[in-house]
Amino acid sequence: xxxxxxxxxxxxxxxxxxxxxxxxxxxxxxxxxxxxxxxxxxxxxxxxxxxxxxxxxxxxxxxxxxxxxxxxxxxxxxxxxxxxxxxxxxxxxxxxxxxxxxxxxxxxxxxxxxxxxxxxxxxxxxxxxxxxxxxxxxxxxxxxxxxxxxxxxxxxxxxxxxxxxxxxxxxxxxxxxxxxxxxxxxxxxxxxxxxxxxxxxxxxxxxxxxxxxxxxxxxxxxxxxxxxxxxxxxxxxxxxxxxxxxxxxxxxxxxxxxxxxxxxxxxxxxxxxxxxxxxxxxxxxxxxxxxxxxxxxxxxxxxxxxxxxxxxxx
Amino acid sequence: xxxxxxxxxxxxxxxxxxxxxxxxxxxxxxxxxxxxxxxxxxxxxxxxxxxxxxxxxxxxxxxxxxxxxxxxxxxxxxxxxxxxxxxxxxxxxxxxxxxxxxxxxxxxxxxxxxxxxxxxxxxxxxxxxxxxxxxxxxxxxxxxxxxxxxxxxxxxxxxxxxxxxxxxxxxxxxxxxxxxxxxxxxxxxxxxxxxxxxxxxxxxxxxxxxxxxxxxxxxxxxxxxxxxxxxxxxxxxxxxxxxxxxxxxxxxxxxxxxxxxxxxxxxxxxxxxxxxxxxxxxxxxxxxxxxxxxxxxxxxxxxxxxxxxxxxxxxxxxxxxxxxxxxxxxxxxxxxxxxxxxxxxxxxxxxxxxxxxxxxxxxxxxxxxxxxxxxxxxxxxxxxxxxxxxxxxxxxxxxxxxxxxxxxxxxxxxxxxxxxxxxxxxxxxxxxxxxxxxxxxxxxxxxxxxxxxxxxxxxxxxxxxxxxxxxxxxxxxxxxxxxxxxxxxxxxxxxxxxxxxxxxxxxxxxxxxxxx
Numbered sequence: 001x002x003x004x005x006x007x008x009x010x011x012x013x014x015x016x017x018x019x020x021x022x023x024x025x026x027x028x029x030x031x032x033x034x035x036x037x038x039x040x041x042x043x044x045x046x047x048x049x050x051x052x053x054x055x056x057x058x059x060x061x062x063x064x065x066x067x068x069x070x071x072x073x074x075x076x077x078x079x080x081x082x083x084x085x086x087x088x089x090x091x092x093x094x095x096x097x098x099x100x101x102x103x104x105x106x107x108x109x110x111x112x113x114x115x116x117x118x119x120x121x122x123x124x125x126x127x128x129x130x131x132x133x134x135x136x137x138x139x140x141x142x143x144x145x146x147x148x149x150x151x152x153x154x155x156x157x158x159x160x161x162x163x164x165x166x167x168x169x170x171x172x173x174x175x176x177x178x179x180x181x182x183x184x185x186x187x188x189x190x191x192x193x194x195x196x197x198x199x200x201x202x203x204x205x206x207x208x209x210x211x212x213x214x215x216x217x218x219x220x221x222x223x224x225x226x227x228x229x230x231x232x233x234x235x236x237x238x239x240x241x242x243x244x245x246x247x248x249x250x251x252x253x254x255x256x257x258x259x260x261x262x263x264x265x266x267x268x269x270x271x272x273x274x275x276x277x278x279x280x281x282x283x284x285x286x287x288x289x290x291x292x293x294x295x296x297x298x299x300x301x302x303x304x305x306x307x308x309x310x311x312x313x314x
Numbered sequence: 315x316x317x318x319x320x321x322x323x324x325x326x327x328x329x330x331x332x333x334x335x336x337x338x339x340x341x342x343x344x345x346x347x348x349x350x351x352x353x354x355x356x357x358x359x360x361x362x363x364x365x366x367x368x369x370x371x372x373x374x375x376x377x378x379x380x381x382x383x384x385x386x387x388x389x390x391x392x393x394x395x396x397x398x399x400x401x402x403x404x405x406x407x408x409x410x411x412x413x414x415x416x417x418x419x420x421x422x423x424x425x426x427x428x429x430x431x432x433x434x435x436x437x438x439x440x441x442x443x444x445x446x447x448x449x450x451x452x453x454x455x456x457x458x459x460x461x462x463x464x465x466x467x468x469x470x471x472x473x474x475x476x477x478x479x480x481x482x483x484x485x486x487x488x489x490x491x492x493x494x495x496x497x498x499x500x501x502x503x504x505x506x507x508x509x510x511x512x513x514x515x516x517x518x519x520x521x522x523x524x525x526x527x528x529x530x531x532x533x534x535x536x537x538x539x540x541x542x543x544x545x546x547x548x549x550x551x552x553x554x555x556x557x558x559x560x561x562x563x564x565x566x567x568x569x570x571x572x573x574x575x576x577x578x579x580x581x582x583x584x585x586x587x588x589x590x591x592x593x594x595x596x597x598x599x600x601x602x603x604x605x606x607x608x609x610x611x612x613x614x615x616x617x618x619x620x621x622x623x624x625x626x627x628x629x630x631x632x633x634x635x636x637x638x639x640x641x642x643x644x645x646x647x648x649x650x651x652x653x654x655x656x657x658x659x660x661x662x663x664x665x666x667x668x669x670x671x672x673x674x675x676x677x678x679x680x681x682x683x684x685x686x687x688x689x690x691x692x693x694x695x696x697x698x699x700x701x702x703x704x705x706x707x708x709x710x711x712x713x714x715x716x717x718x719x720x721x722x723x724x725x726x727x728x729x730x731x732x733x734x735x736x737x738x739x740x741x742x743x744x745x746x747x748x749x750x751x752x753x754x755x756x757x758x759x760x761x762x763x764x765x766x767x768x769x770x771x772x773x774x775x776x777x778x779x780x781x782x783x784x785x786x787x788x789x790x791x792x793x794x795x796x797x798x799x800x801x802x803x804x805x806x807x808x809x810x811x812x813x814x815x816x817x818x819x820x821x822x823x824x825x826x827x828x829x830x
Contacts, residue, residue: 171429177413188409189397302413
């Protein structure tokens with residue numbers, strides 16, 4: 001009965017949508033990279049960079065949206081590094097991606113210490129505030145859950161639509177999908193596979209960084225170590241779960257977030273008193289593994305994912 | 315520039331040279347293509363046809379020379395410029411994205427990338443008009459992944475036509491088609507020429523070349539060796555120009571059969587999906603004999619090949635090697651019994667594409683001395699062996715350290731043949747040994763199989779080409795629905811009589827359930 005009460009409470013759904021937002025940004029970013037044929041394992045580190053860059057900009061007096069832009073640009077810079085190594089040089093996407101994650105994470109912590117040498121507790125910033133959409137926020141339950149979020153959350157959902165339209169309804173999206181399926185088809189049409197892939201990785205990395213920035217600018221309002229906490233890896237799984245489709249990936253993100261929000265609340269019920277809390281912490285991950293096993297059987301992997309393309313090679 | 319008395323020259327190749335490492339793939343090649351003309355580019359595998367066309371289309375950059383289209387020089391290495399100039403290419407390996415529709419594949423790259431929407435309705439109208447004009451039947455909304463090979467090729471041609479190609483390059487288009495589909499393709503080509511297009515048609519099938527082309531350009535070892543009007547030549551002359559010497563069918567000496575090396579007695583194997591397994595098969599492979607297996611594809615040839623190669627064991631019945639039953643029947647046991655295989659699919663099961671020639675040459679031998687002892691590889695011995703094979707079997711390649719991916723199909727097959735025959739096996743399992751090979755390589759492979767027979771090997775020749783089976787085999791068995799006919803001596807049955815067996819008749823007395 002307790003769990004049912006939770007499921008129909010507006011605060012639960014508010015939390016679920018909020019938790020889903022950074023995942024949506026980053027998963028869409030990963031989806032764009034993979035649709036073009038590049039697995040970007042730099043995602044975890046790039047989220048850390050975004051979280052820090054956005055937060056620092058605001059902390060130093062910049063505007064909130066300016067902070068988002070800085071986060072995106074810093075993510076794109078790491079995307080450029082990743083793309084340069086994996087696309088024209090054709091290096092292993094696994095090795096480069098993990099390398100980028102390690103580099104980005106360590107560099108961020110280093111910069112944090114440089115910027116704030118003597119701070120012990122992380123300073124707060126004036127973050128994005130919830131914006132109640134006129135009229136829509138008056139709808140019972142849904143209004144409170146969906147239409148009383150921060151602007152970045154709205155942006156995440158709008159972005160899913162934009163990515164979907166771009167991929168399926170524009171010549172650009174066609175070229176990106178073809179680059180991930182059969183790069184020779186792109187080259188035969190006189191387009192640059194290198195250009196398309198590098199562009200996709202940079203844009204994708206920019207979105208990952210915005211996902212990271214959401215954490216500092218719209219959720220926790222400050223930056224601390226380990227705050228990304230594996231969300232990047234979850235996004236890699238979400239893309240598979242979503243079968244490389246933006247809509248399904250968004251759905252997966254909300255589902256995972258709902259599990260996460262649920263377990264926190266169940267911990268506080270009488271049930272939570274009997275069961276060690278670690279079990280609850282584990283639950284969303286176990287459920288996502290199960291969901292992944294079921295969903296990925298039908299997933300359509302881009303055929304040229306992780307296959308470097310070298311022009312003129314036979 | 316335009317000479318109104320003669321047809322306008324639409325394409326001029328001038329002194330094109332291209333080298334891959336130490337291999338010269340194209341050596342100073344020049345020729346012209348006139349409007350409304352079909353040129354057949356003829357040559358053996360590895361003669362440099364595809365390389366030349368890839369240069370023309372901008373996939374490769376030529377080391378020397380230039381390409382002119384409608385009197386304008388093409389910038390090298392730029393497919394976009396080639397497309398804009400009206401050159402359309404249908405690649406041998408299709409460049410289509412399986413997860414997208416026909417329409418999406420066709421419009422890919424035709425609209426500016428930053429445009430919103432790609433005008434589906436207009437595109438569909440245009441595609442349907444082209445489908446009508448050129449007789450290229452295909453549904454614009456079908457997913458490419460679900461199309462047949464013939465349909466995919468039509469999509470490739472539509473792609474070129476959609477971009478207003480005036481010059482069509484077809485790289486071995488018929489290699490993947492059934493005879494009926496080939497006729498359709500030729501009808502499309504005639505329509506295209508009637509509408510003022512020009513075509514370069516790459517092939518090594520002589521009857522197709524004589525059927526469709528106006529002019530023939532012959533390449534050999536990267537050089538242009540002959541150019542002629544098709545009407546002035548015939549198949550025989552063309553074959554000579556291609557290989558550079560008189561082509562004679564191998565002279566078959568009388569066989570000298572010896573002991574039975576492998577005996578199958580009432581052997582059956584399980585069915586595999588739609589492909590039948592063997593049904594109570596009796597077969598003797600004798601030393602010094604070529605046993606040919608005739609039959610329509612998918613009638614149990616794969617099961618028999620896998621059985622002899624050790625990949626599967628008999629479900630019932632007995633298999634005896636040198637009159638003794640093997641303890642366990644595995645690929646390793648088959649190799650130990652002196653059975654060497656020329657696999658059906660040289661890319662999939664015969665070689666490892668990114669391994670070099672040396673590694674591929676010892677793929678089935680590396681566990682034995684001199685290539686390894688006590689668990690250590692001896693690469694010098696392997697390299698020497700590879701060098702022997704390269705020289706002895708005329709494998710054209712830069713050297714033993716080349717990745718095998720870079721070799722043409724014929725040269726790859728020669729390496730496999732060499733690695734099989736150099737070990738003087740007792741039994742040679744030759745499964746489709748000349749599939750996709752040109753005349754020169756084909757004749758060579760056949761001569762080598764005959765030579766193996768003459769030194770006392772038992773050769774099992776599996777082929778879907780009845781002419782090949784009848785030309786080489788001392789004894790012919792016909793396979794149908796997994797049942798094997800009795801052995802017929804060379805010349806005992808006419809082609810028509812063999813055809814009757816291939817259609818599944820004559821097996822009644824064997825007690826088969828599929829009696830017609």
